[in-house]
Amino acid sequence: GQNIDQPTEMTATEGAIVQINCTYQTSGFNGLFWYQQHAGEAPTFLSYNVLDGLEEKGRFSSFLSRSKGYSYLLLKELQMKDSASYLCALHQGGKLIFGQGTELSVKP
Amino acid sequence: DAMVIQNPRYQVTQFGKPVTLSCSQTLNHNVMYWYQQKSSQAPKLLFHYYDKDFNNEADTPDNFQSRRPNTSFCFLDIRSPGLGDAAMYLCATSRTGGGYEQYFGPGTRLTVT
Numbered sequence: 195g196q197n198i199d200q201p202t203e204m205t206a207t208e209g210a211i212v213q214i215n216c217t218y219q220t221s222g223f224n225g226l227f228w229y230q231q232h233a234g235e236a237p238t239f240l241s242y243n244v245l246d247g248l249e250e251k252g253r254f255s256s257f258l259s260r261s262k263g264y265s266y267l268l269l270k271e272l273q274m275k276d277s278a279s280y281l282c283a284l285h286q287g288g289k290l291i292f293g294q295g296t297e298l299s300v301k302p
Numbered sequence: 303d304a305m306v307i308q309n310p311r312y313q314v315t316q317f318g319k320p321v322t323l324s325c326s327q328t329l330n331h332n333v334m335y336w337y338q339q340k341s342s343q344a345p346k347l348l349f350h351y352y353d354k355d356f357n358n359e360a361d362t363p364d365n366f367q368s369r370r371p372n373t374s375f376c377f378l379d380i381r382s383p384g385l386g387d388a389a390m391y392l393c394a395t396s397r398t399g400g401g402y403e404q405y406f407g408p409g410t411r412l413t414v415t
Contacts, residue, residue, distance in 0.1 A: 227403065236306075236392055236406035237345070281344065288333070288352070290404060292344035 198293035200282060205299045206272055214267045214296045216282035223286040228256050228267045231279045231295065240267065242285075272300050305329070306407035308393050314413045315383050323378040323410045325393030334376045335404065336368060337392040345392055351376060352398070380412075388414045 197219040206212040216226070225244040229237035241249055243258035243265065255268040267280055279295040306327045315321040325334065332353050337345035349358045351370045365387070367379040380387055390411050394404040 234390075234409075234411075236408050238406070239403040242403060289335075289347055289350065290345075292346075294344045295342075297342075 198282060198284065198291065200280075200293045200296045202294070203297040203299070205301060206269075208272055208274060208300055208302050210272050211268065211270050212272060212298065214269070214280050214298065216265045216267075216293055218263050218265075218282075218284060218293075220263075220284060220286065223284045225285045226256075226258055226265050227283040227285060227290060228254075228265075229281045229283065229292075231281060233278070237281060240280075269298075274300050274302070276300050306393055306395055306405050308391075308407035308410050310410060311408060312411050312413070314415060315380075316415055317385065318382045321380050321383055321412070323380075323391050323393075323412070325376045325378070325407055326374050327393075327395045327405075327407075328374070329395055329405060330373065331395035331397050331405070332373065333396045333398060334370060335394040335396075336376070336378050337394065338387075339390045339392055339409075340388075348378070383412070383414045385414050388412055 199217045227242050228240040230240050231237040241256035243256050248257045253270045258265045277300045279297050281292050281295045283290040283292045309324045335350040336348045339345040347359050348362045349368050365381050369377045390409045392409045393407040396402045396404045
C-alpha cells in the first residue's frame with residue numbers, strides 16, 4: 195500500500211506561514227498532487243510535483259523529496275479563506291491515491 | 303465555462319431503492335472517475351473510464367455500477383443503497399497521460415433513509 199500520512203488538523207494565525215506535511219511509502223509513482231477542499235465542495239488543484247525540489251505558485255509552494263518519501267505544502271500570508279482541508283495525493287498508474295487530508299483552521 | 307457538472311447536488315433515497323447519479327463534462331477529457339468521500343475521509347476511487355474502457359477498483363462493491371454512454375456523460379448506479387453508502391460522490395475528469403490534474407465536479411451528497 196501507499197500509506198499516505200498527513201496530520202489530521204492544524205491551526206494557524208491569519209498572516210502567518212504554515213507547513214502541511216505529507217509522508218508516504220510506495221514503490222513508485224509519477225508525481226504528487228496537492229488539492230484544497232472547502233467543506234462541502236469539490237477538491238481544487240493546487241500543485242503537482244514530479245521532480246524533487248520546490249514548486250512556487252503565489253502564496254502556495256510545494257516541495258517533494260522522493261528519497262525521503264516526503265512532501266509539504268507551504269502556505270504564506272494566510273488568509274481566513276485558506277481554512278479548508280488540504281489533500282496530498284500520489285499519482286500512480288493513472289490514478290490518484292489520496293491521503294486523509296489535513297483540516298487547516300485559520301484564526302484572526 | 304468548461305466544467306464538470308454533477309446532478310443532483312443532493313439526493314435522498316430509501317434503503318434498497320436504486321439511485322443514479324449523473325456527471326457531465328465540457329472539457330472533452332477522455333478519462334472520467336467516480337470517487338466516494340465520507341465525512342473527514344479521503345476520496346476513495348470507485349472506478350474510472352479510459353475512453354470506453356471500464357476499470358473497476360478491486361474493493362468496489364458489486365452494488366456500484368457505472369455507465370459511460372459517450373465522452374461527455376458518466377453515470378453512477380447504486381443498485382441497492384445501504385445506510386453505509388451515504389456519502390459525497392465526486393466525479394472527476396482528466397486527460398490521458400501522466401501529470402494531468404483531475405478536475406472535480408461539485409459532488410452529489412447522497413442520503414439514505
